[in-house]
Amino acid sequence: MEKKAMRGDFRSDNVAGIHPAIMAALATANQGTAQPYGQDDSARALNARFSDVFEAEVTVFPVATGTAANSFSLAACMRPYGGAYCHEGAHLRLSEGNSLAAWGHGAALVGLPGEVGRIDPAALRQALAEAPRGNTQKPQPDAVTVTQATERGTVYGLDALAAIGAVAREHGLVFHMDGARFANAQAHLGCSAADMTSRVGVDLLSFGATKNGAMSTDALVVFRRDLVEPIAFTLRRAGQTWSKMRFAAAQLQAYVEGELHLDLARRANARAAQLGHGLARLPGVALLAPVEANIVFATLPPALIDALQAQGFGFYRRGPGEIRLVCRFDQPEEEVAALLQAARAAG
Numbered sequence: 001m002e003k004k005a006m007r008g009d010f011r012s013d014n015v016a017g018i019h020p021a022i023m024a025a026l027a028t029a030n031q032g033t034a035q036p037y038g039q040d041d042s043a044r045a046l047n048a049r050f051s052d053v054f055e056a057e058v059t060v061f062p063v064a065t066g067t068a069a070n071s072f073s074l075a076a077c078m079r080p081y082g083g084a085y086c087h088e089g090a091h092l093r094l095s096e097g098n099s100l101a102a103w104g105h106g107a108a109l110v111g112l113p114g115e116v117g118r119i120d121p122a123a124l125r126q127a128l129a130e131a132p133r134g135n136t137q138k139p140q141p142d143a144v145t146v147t148q149a150t151e152r153g154t155v156y157g158l159d160a161l162a163a164i165g166a167v168a169r170e171h172g173l174v175f176h177m178d179g180a181r182f183a184n185a186q187a188h189l190g191c192s193a194a195d196m197t198s199r200v201g202v203d204l205l206s207f208g209a210t211k212n213g214a215m216s217t218d219a220l221v222v223f224r225r226d227l228v229e230p231i232a233f234t235l236r237r238a239g240q241t242w243s244k245m246r247f248a249a250a251q252l253q254a255y256v257e258g259e260l261h262l263d264l265a266r267r268a269n270a271r272a273a274q275l276g277h278g279l280a281r282l283p284g285v286a287l288l289a290p291v292e293a294n295i296v297f298a299t300l301p302p303a304l305i306d307a308l309q310a311q312g313f314g315f316y317r318r319g320p321g322e323i324r325l326v327c328r329f330d331q332p333e334e335e336v337a338a339l340l341q342a343a344r345a346a347g
C-alpha cells in the first residue's frame with residue numbers, strides 16, 4: 001500500500017501485488033543460465049502446458065501488457081484498411097491510445113452498442129450483413145473482438161460466445177478475445193478454458209495474468225497455426241520478444257499450476273459479489289450491471305461518494321453519481337466490510 005494507507009483500495013486490480021507462488025517460481029527460475037528469447041526448455045514446456053489447459057494445440061507468446069497482447073495480435077492479422085468489430089466500450093477502443101491503429105498501420109475499431117458491456121450476437125450479424133464491403137471510405141471487416149469478462153464487469157455466456165464465433169466464421173473474420181480478466185470470467189461460468197475459447201472458435205486470446213497475481217506478464221495464446229508466424233514477427237519488431245523469457249514462462253506456469261488462477265479469481269469475484277450485494281441494499285444506491293466478475297458499477301448519492309472517499313476508500317468516479325469498484329485476489333474481506341459499514345453509517 002501507499003504511504004498513507006487506505007482503509008480499502010478498490011481503484012483497480014492492478015494495485016495488487018505479486019502472488020507468493022509466482023514470486024517463488026521466479027526464484028526457482030533464477031538458477032543458472034538458460035538460452036534466451038524463448039529458445040530454452042521452459043518456453044516449449046509452456047506451449048505444452050497451455051495446450052493442455054485449452055485442450056487444443058496452442059502457441060503462447062508472453063507479453064508485458066494486455067495492450068500489447070491485444071493490439072499486436074490484431075495488427076498482425078488485419079489489413080491496414082481493415083476493421084475489428086468490438087463493443088463501443090472496449091478497452092481496446094477507448095483506453096489503449098489507438099495502439100491498434102499505430103501498429104496496424106491504420107487498422108480501425110468499429111464500435112457496436114450493447115447492454116452491460118456485451119456485444120449482442122444478433123446486432124453483430126446485422127452490422128456485418130450491412131458492412132460497407134468494397135467502399136473505400138470505410139474500414140473493411142477483418143476481425144471481431146470481445147472482452148471476457150467485460151469492461152462492465154459482466155461475462156458472456158457460452159451460447160453468446162458460440163454465436164459470435166459462428167458469425168465470425170461465416171464472414172471469414174479473426175475472432176479475438178481480450179481476456180485481461182479471463183480467469184474471473186471462467187470462475188464465474190464454472191466452465192473449462194476450452195469451453196470459452198477453442199470450442200467457440202476463438203483464434204486469438206489475450207490471456208491476462210498481471211491483474212490476478214503475476215508480475216507484468218500476460219500471454220498471447222494463438223489457436224490458429226497460420227497466425228503464429230505473422231504474430232511472431234510482429235512481436236519481435238515491436239520489441240516484445242523478451243531475452244529472459246524463462247522468467248515469463250515460469251510465472252505463467254505457476255499461474256495455472258493447480259488452477260491457482262481460478263482460485264485467485266474466485267476470491268476476487270467473491271469480494272465483488274459481497275460488495276455489490278451490500279451496496280444494492282442501501283437507499284439511493286443502484287447497481288448499473290450485474291456483478292459477475294470482480295468489478296462493481298453503481299450509482300450512489302453524491303454526498304455518499306464524497307463521504308466514502310473522505311474516509312479513505314479508494315475507487316474511481318465514472319460520471320456524476322457513478323463509481324467503479326474493483327476487487328483483487330488479495331483483497332482482505334475486512335476492506336469490503338469496512339466500506340459497507342461506512343456506507344451504512346453515512347447513508
Ligand SMILES: Cc1ncc(COP(=O)(O)O)c(C=O)c1O
Binds near residue numbers: 068091092147180
Ligand atoms: C479489459 C482490459 N483489457 C486490456 C487491458 C490492458 O492492460 P494493460 O494495462 O496491461 O495494457 C486492461 C487494463 O486495465 C483491461 O481492463
